[in-house]
């Protein structure tokens with residue numbers, strides 16, 4: 001069973017509006033409020049593909065209750081740790097030209113909250129793979145993520161990391177099964193600006209040297225991605241344009257779709273990348289996750305090539 005951990009979930013408020021004007025109020029065209037957070041998005045996307053997972057995380061207040069209720073309404077399993085405060089609301093604005101995001105810090109966690117999460121991890125009987133995604137809440141212990149990884153690995157589980165923090169670099173030495181940085185994160189962590197295949201080769205090699213088994217490197221709005229298993233590197237590109245509505249959950253759903261195929265069949269990189277790119281593209285065409293209605297069609301319009309060794 002896949003488990004996802006979202007230490008800092010959110011209600012996403014996605015607003016479509018005219019251009020922002022300094023010192024003036026503007027009226028938006030529409031706003032929607034969705035239960036989100038990076039690991040939760042992975043659970044939701046897996047569910048849309050018919051695969052169950054268990055969503056773990058820290059939740060608080062009326063927004064936390066909303067996120068947990070929505071998670072269960074979607075048919076996802078959820079084992080929340082309830083904490084004090086209010087789960088954050090993140091705001092995303094699309095003014096027709098640009099996307100703007102304001103991400104809040106979220107409610108603080110305590111050492112007791114962390115212990116409760118570790119107890120949940122230790123009591124899982126069916127944990128095959130833990131996907132740890134997103135930022136950490138305020139006051140998280142410095143070694144919180146090290147401990148999360150250790151608890152999962154003690155149970156014999158694989159660990160997948162999609163972390164925005166620089167902690168990713170130190171966690172590479174725990175030999176995670178897969179990491180999913182985007183090109184900005186890769187530059188921040190390994191110091192390589194990725195514009196060419198050779199840049200990607202250098203960055204991916206550094207990740208493997210640091211201890212990572214596999215890397216899915218997404219290139220954001222360029223509509224491409226690299227995957228490396230330490231021996232070979234594949235490059236995937238979507239050969240179609242999309243009408244961007246909100247790119248916010250696209251990366252999480254790209255990861256979910258990739259794992260869905262690749263986790264059980266590690267030789268099937270090409271098809272896994274096609275499904276991943278198609279899913280990410282389709283998600284960016286709607287608010288939240290959308291209905292995945294074009295995923296099959298888009299999969300046929302993604303090209304994948306293996307880079308020469």
Ligand SMILES: O=P(O)(O)OC[C@@]1(O)O[C@H](CO)[C@@H](O)[C@@H]1O
Nearest residue numbers: 010036037038090134135164248
């Ligand atoms: O602050 P984090 O945890 O890095 O990111 C949070 C977040 O931006 O990630 C999701 C999209 O990936 C959104 O649903 C959510 O608001």
